[in-house]
Amino acid sequence: MPSDDLRKRLRQWIEESQRVVAFTGAGISTESGIPDFRSPGGIWTKVKPIYFEEFLASEAARRESWRRKLADRTRGAEPNRGHFALTELFLRGRLSSVITQNIDGLHQAAGIPDDRVIELHGNGSYAKCLQCERRYELEPVLAEFRRTEQAPLCECGGLIKTATISFGQALPPAQMQRAEQEALACDLFLTLGSSLVVFPAAGYPLLAKQHGARLVILNREPTEMDGLADLVIHDEIGPTMSDVVPLA
Ligand code: NAD
Secondary structure, eight states, X not given: OOHHHXXXXXXXXXXXXXXXXXXXXGGGSGGGTOOOSSSTTOGGGTOOOOOXXXXXXXXXXXXXXXXXXXXXXXXXXXXXXXXXXXXXXXHTTOEEEXXXXXXXXXXHHTTOOGGGEEETTEEEEEEEETTTOOEEEHHHHHHHHHHHOSXXXXXXXXXXXXXXXXXXXXXXXXXXXXXXXXXXXOSEEEEESOOSOSTTTTHHHHHHHHTTOEEEEEOSSOOTTGGGOSEEEOSOHHHHHHHHSOOO
8 A cells, every 4th residue: 555545544543543552662762863773773783781680789780770870872862743742732732641661751851741651661861779779860870870880889788770670570550450441441543663572561562452452563674463463564664653643
């Protein structure tokens, strides 16, 4: 089907739906300059992830993790057309929530309220004590790390870590439960910029589809779940979404 017709169908399905849920992956943020994980040149082609166990067990791993955060040029990235199109859908009362695998906080930066963003993998724009859960803003922690080169410790003695979920760390049960409820309650489940290979996150599109929602996949490349979707658009998110949902 020509790309104009695909967009037209998506526009029409959004019009017809009562409750849209968006499910986003790293691909929605590439236009903001944040590389994804699996595209050529993506993050995993350059660095090895630090597992949660390693972070807990080794001061060297913790320092390496903070060194990477300090060197991360994507801190301060801004939301793009894809994020703003979803915000527009929310403001029109169509979008119930965004379930995101991203840790960049850009949906909130684009204006979606915090309580409507379900962060499955946490948030890398602030840090938390692993023991008492006190929140720390990133810049002061990074400034101290730059000065001392010691991995930061909380006043309670606990380890401070960015508020992300690392490999080997359990996903937050409350967020998973909310994501499941949203997947079950929606009538249109819109997946944007995810390769749909990381489980359990990638199970939500499946769940929504099994419970009767229309499943739409918008991704530059084919995904594992294209065969299950009602509509698949292989295109760029920013241009597609800004055309499908023009800003008011
Ligand atoms: P992924 O890298 O596996 O897949 C991203 C997909 O998006 C790819 O299939 C790619 O073809 C597509 N894509 C990239 N740019 C696009 C664009 N402009 N338009 C359309 N499609 C585009 O990402 P994923 O599925 O989210 O993988 C999961 C992991 O990546 C998660 O654990 C998440 O925490 C992590 N991650 C997050 C960020 C972020 O917060 N921005 C960045 C990198 C990785």
